[in-house]
Every structure is written in structure tokens, then in C-alpha cells.
Amino acid sequence: xxxxxxxxxxxxxxxxxxxxxxxxxxxxxxxxxxxxxxxxxxxxxxxxxxxxxxxxxxxxxxxxxxxxxxxxxxxxxxxxxxxxxxxxxxxxxxxxxxxxxxxxxxxxxxxxxxxxxxxxxxxxxxxxxxxxxxxxxxxxxxxxxxxxxxxxxxxxxxxxxxxxxxxxxxxxxxxxxxxxxxxxxxxxxxxxxxxxxxxxxxxxxxxxxxxxxxxxxxxxxxxxxxxxxxxxxxx
Ligand SMILES: Nc1ncnc2c1ncn2[C@@H]1O[C@H](COP(=O)(O)OP(=O)(O)O)[C@@H](O)[C@H]1O
Ligand SMILES: [Mg+2]
Numbered sequence: 001x002x003x004x005x006x007x008x009x010x011x012x013x014x015x016x017x018x019x020x021x022x023x024x025x026x027x028x029x030x031x032x033x034x035x036x037x038x039x040x041x042x043x044x045x046x047x048x049x050x051x052x053x054x055x056x057x058x059x060x061x062x063x064x065x066x067x068x069x070x071x072x073x074x075x076x077x078x079x080x081x082x083x084x085x086x087x088x089x090x091x092x093x094x095x096x097x098x099x100x101x102x103x104x105x106x107x108x109x110x111x112x113x114x115x116x117x118x119x120x121x122x123x124x125x126x127x128x129x130x131x132x133x134x135x136x137x138x139x140x141x142x143x144x145x146x147x148x149x150x151x152x153x154x155x156x157x158x159x160x161x162x163x164x165x166x167x168x169x170x171x172x173x174x175x176x177x178x179x180x181x182x183x184x185x186x187x188x189x190x191x192x193x194x195x196x197x198x199x200x201x202x203x204x205x206x207x208x209x210x211x212x213x214x215x216x217x218x219x220x221x222x223x224x225x226x227x228x229x230x231x232x233x234x235x
Contacts, residue, residue, distance in 0.1 A: 001064055003028040003187050004049070004156060009058030009068070011041075011048045011211075018044045019055070019211040026156070026204075031178070031188045033198045033219075036208035036232060042191035043085060045208070046158045049189070050082045051075040062156070079107060081154030085161045087145040091134025095125055098133050098144055102151040110185075113150040121177055122147055139170035146177070156187045163194045175200060195233060199223050207232045 002025035011019040019041050026032045034042045047053040049060055051072040060068040067075050076082070089098050099115050106112035119126035122143040128136075136144060142162060149157060162178065163171040175197050182188060182201070192198050198205060199219045207215040207228070215228055222228060 002026055003063060004189075005059070005061040006045075006049065007059040007061075009045075009048050009055040009060065011044055011053055011055045013044075013053065017211070019048065021058070022048075022208075022211070022213055024206055024213065024216075026187055026189060028155075028187050029182065029185055030203040031182050031190055031201050032204045032206065033202040034189065034191045034206055034208055035193070035195075035198055036214075037235065038193075040208040041211040042208060043160055044211075046082060046160055046189065046191060049075075050080060050158060052082075076152065076154075079153070079155040080158065081149035081152050081156070082158045083145050083149050083160060083162065085164060087141045089133040089136075089141060089144050089148065091132060093133055094130050095133065095136070095144060096129040098148055099151050102148040104152040106153040107155065110153070110155075113153055115151075118147045118150055121150075121180055139166050139173065142166060142170075142174060143177070146174075146181075150181075154186070156189070157181070158189045158191075160191045161193065162190070163192060163197050171197065195229065 004026040006022055006024045008021045008023050009019055010021060022045055034045055036042060048055045051070050055068050059066060062078055124140060125143055125147060162174050178201055202219040205217060205219055205222050206213045209232055214232060
């Protein structure tokens with residue numbers, strides 16, 4: 001059984017329909033990427049899974065349980081973490097305080113994330129536990145946002161455009177950290193524009209256009225087919 005099964009979801013903002021039947025499966029431990037140009041529905045797919053914008057139609061099953069229609073905080077409690085595009089940290093709280101308030105128990109039988117484990121993954125944060133969130137660099141903020149989600153001990157993590165606005169060196173750093181997260185057993189859905197990032201990490205890729213999945217395949221298959229990249233991804 002896939003860990004997450006999204007089946008034919010339709011989602012609207014008011015009268016404006018944005019998703020037109022998105023279907024995708026995610027197996028435990030995989031990195032599945034959602035790619036496509038701006039405005040195709042990547043963020044809305046994540047918001048629909050997370051219960052932040054409820055699908056009007058279709059089903060979302062997490063570990064066999066129907067979650068479409070649940071409130072976001074209930075979905076979060078079941079073990080799905082969301083790292084939104086706009087990095088939401090508390091600017092007046094220190095790095096450590098930002099981590100501490102996100103703390104939640106681990107599921108039975110899993111190694112829990114705590115600050116020590118988070119600092120092992122993000123050594124930069126270990127150097128600055130007392131620094132207010134508001135004065136961090138873009139890269140540090142992205143690391144802190146991911147680290148905060150980990151403190152909630154999710155089993156599935158939704159990462160929305162983690163490389164956006166970061167310098168190339170920092171992007172590489174975040175990419176390696178996402179890889180380590182996968183190696184720790186976490187399942188990850190990644191929305192990204194950065195093709196290098198995607199090809200390096202993804203087990204499966206879904207290309208979206210106008211709220212529909214237009215192409216699905218492995219990272220290797222995408223890499224091998226320049227015409228797909230040109231059709232759906234080149235600006
Ligand atoms: N809060 C909102 N209200 C109305 N329309 C929205 C809202 N958020 C996104 N949209 C629209 O939904 C479409 C898909 O957006 P989004 O899911 O953010 O795409 P992506 O993440 O792929 O860039 C776009 O046309 C966007 O303008
Ligand atoms: Mg988006």
C-alpha cells in the first residue's frame with residue numbers, strides 16, 4: 001500500500017478552479033517531485049494534501065486513512081509536515097526557541113528528532129542557537145524552517161520550493177540535506193523549479209500543467225528526454 005494516495009482531486013479558490021483531477025501515489029521512503037512552471041498548481045496540490053485548501057472532489061489517503069476533509073492541524077498530527085514556500089519562522093524567537101515550540105513526540109518505534117539530531121543535519125544552526133530568527137540569512141531561514149518541521153516528527157514531509165531565492169552554494173547544501181532526510185527514512189514530496197535539484201533527488205517526477213499531471217516518470221527518464229523539459233519546464 002502506498003503511504004500517500006492522492007486520487008483525482010479537484011481544488012478551487014472561490015470560483016476559480018485550479019486543480020483538475022490530480023492523481024499520484026507516494027511509497028514510503030521515496031522522494032516524489034512536483035514540477036512545472038509558475039502557477040500550474042504545485043503549491044495547491046500540497047495545500048490540498050495538508051487540508052489548508054480542501055479539495056472539492058477526490059480522495060487523499062495517508063497510511064490507508066482518508067484525510068481529505070480533515071482540518072490541517074489534524075492532518076499534521078497524523079504525521080504530515082509542511083514547509084511552505086514563504087519560510088515561516090518566528091522572527092522574535094531565537095533559533096533554539098523556534099525549534100523548541102515545534103517539538104512533538106515521535107511515532108512509536110521511530111528515532112525522534114530533537115535539537116541534537118537536527119543540529120547534526122544542519123551544523124550551521126548549531127553555531128547560532130541564540131540568534132533571533134529574523135536576522136538569519138535566507139539559507140539559514142530555509143534550514144530552520146525544515147528543522148522546525150522535523151521537530152514535529154513527521155513521516156511525510158511536503159517541501160515547497162526549498163531552493164527558491166538561495167545562492168547556488170546554499171542550494172547544494174539544502175539538496176544534500178534533503179538527501180540525508182530521505183536516507184533517514186522520511187518520505188518527501190518536493191515542489192521545485194530547479195531541475196538540477198529534482199534530477200539529483202527524485203525517485204519519481206510528476207509534471208503539472210494547468211492543474212493536471214501531464215507527464216510522470218523517473219528522474220532518469222526525464223533527464224533523457226529533452227523534449228519533455230522543453231515542452232513543460234523551459235520558460
Ligand atoms: N489564495 C489564492 N487565491 C486565488 N488563486 C490562487 C491562490 N493561490 C494560488 N492561486 C492561483 O492558483 C493557480 C495555481 O497556483 P499554485 O498552486 O500556487 O501554483 P505553483 O505552486 O505551481 O506556482 C495560479 O493560477 C494561482 O494564481
Ligand atoms: Mg508554488
